[in-house]
Amino acid sequence: MIGKRIKLAELDSEDFDLLNAAKMALNDSYAPYSKFNVGAACLLDTGEIIKGSNFENSSYPLCLCAERVALGAVHAAHSTKLVVKMAITAKGSGKLIDEPITPCGACRQVLLEYEQKQSEDIQLILQGQSGDVLILNTVKEILPLSFDAEFL
Secondary structure: OOOEEEOHHHOOHHHHHHHHHHHHHHHHOEOOOOOEEEEEEEEEOOOOEEEEEOEOOOOHHHOEOHHHHHHHHHHHHHOOOOEEEEEEEEEEOOOOOOOOOOOOHHHHHHHHHHHHHHOOOOEEEEEOOOOOEEEEOOHHHHOOOOOOHHHO
16 A cells, blocks of 8 residues: 555644645635535645645636645745645545545646655645545655656
């Protein structure tokens, strides 16, 4: 199994607060088509938390995922700071999501590139609306055999 599954009550206070920030970001999600709301929150090396939420478009390829919105906000306003951790959560309108939600393929690639850009691992804290939390120590865990700048 990839990562470490734990109960919500086992999170330390820093990780719990970061996951709660991602859950708060769900309130800003714009998902009128899929009704699948995603929130993300980045913890910077300064202790600041930067949030992002998904933003859909009727032309689906133009949608913005919460993870990329959060990283874009970090890069735009805090480009000299490191992303230490990112928490990601989601909720749907039709059924309870009680398994950890993982980033889509595009977000995995962007997260990997950001991790490489800063030369520091980004820990991922993943949860659905409820249930266990999945902790990954690096983005590389969810994108094995990745394509990166070394190939170019």
